[in-house]
Amino acid sequence: MDQVRILEVKQSVFANNDAQAQKLRAELKEKGLYLLNLMSSPGSGKTTTLTRLIEALKGTLRIGVMEADIDSDVDAAAIAATGAKAIQLHTGGMCHLDAAMTRQGLEGLSPDELDLVVLENVGNLVCPAEFDTGAVKNAMILSVPEGHDKPLKYPLMFQVCDVVIVNKIDVMPYFDFDMEKCAEYVHMRNPKARIFPICAKTGEGVQAVADWLRQETAQWKENR
């Protein structure tokens, strides 16, 4: 397995995370570097989805990934194997990333030659939603086995996400998952949220997410 750099990130010493996040976003804009904050429950398929997206975007975007994890480095190793630039962020037990931690991660990644950086946040539907990381957009993965009622139970997560990727659609026949109800509940929380149904395992639907990311990244650079 590839060796991956591990960085121990520390919580912000700044009281005002929102201001730090705005500052980081302004700097990213100036550089034309797009940062996506990717959130989800544990085990919903963030890393597999990212691996597929990197594959689909190869040759068109230079991608870096920051893998936030409490303790392990299995995910960063999987990403590094795709050839993308990867760094592992250890949160030391913290349940989320804030803007200062994200900045430390970015500095560790030295992203000067990248177009897109994805922050794979800690697997948690509660705390990460409360902290602006400085990302341009927020996305989350909801996997079919978790159930279509999650926007009812974790309102803030769905409220702050611009994109909801519904993963593991290959196992729909084995679960009571209603895609229409899912969309209805997601839009209750955020009427503008885009929904992408995918199967990261087979690659189904991944191209649409890749296209969206390519478009987003291009716009971000243009409006610099």
Added chain:
Amino acid sequence: MDQVRILEVKQSVFANNDAQAQKLRAELKEKGLYLLNLMSSPGSGKTTTLTRLIEALKGTLRIGVMEADIDSDVDAAAIAATGAKAIQLHTGGMCHLDAAMTRQGLEGLSPDELDLVVLENVGNLVCPAEFDTGAVKNAMILSVPEGHDKPLKYPLMFQVCDVVIVNKIDVMPYFDFDMEKCAEYVHMRNPKARIFPICAKTGEGVQAVADWLRQETAQWKENR
């Protein structure tokens, strides 16, 4: 649907949660009331498992359930439909329950005629593991679609749990889940953890968990 009482619980004003938890546990011991803290990721099947357990324990144990949720009350309504005593705890965005919140919930449930109370904690593998709720034992549900590597990524959760219920074993053929590796990783975190493979949907394996709970509850009353 049955009407369910909803209680807004507040975070502890006490600095020392551990002391509050010890105090609560001592009071529960005096009363002979067994409290189980049940944790998991979002969508792993806590409520369905509880519904099955209540069914399996009917007539032998008087059961109460505290459903902690950030905002909804769908789970408490599902539990109340089984005939068990149920109360919904709203955490107001909080990602975990502490001992003071658990105490407020217990008081709201008026558990004097109960043998067993289950606290269904907020769906989250990070924060709930950090707070002793005052429960006699901790259990967690890991569902097959989440993957067998979760003990590597969420070490504290598996360290503090006496019991790991592996749910959704009916879909094992559709996921890369290795039960032996799962057991190995769980025991890396807690060598004494008991593992119960179940399928809450079909009821498979639930009887073994019910038997364990019956035994636990009886012992707790005896050693009063």
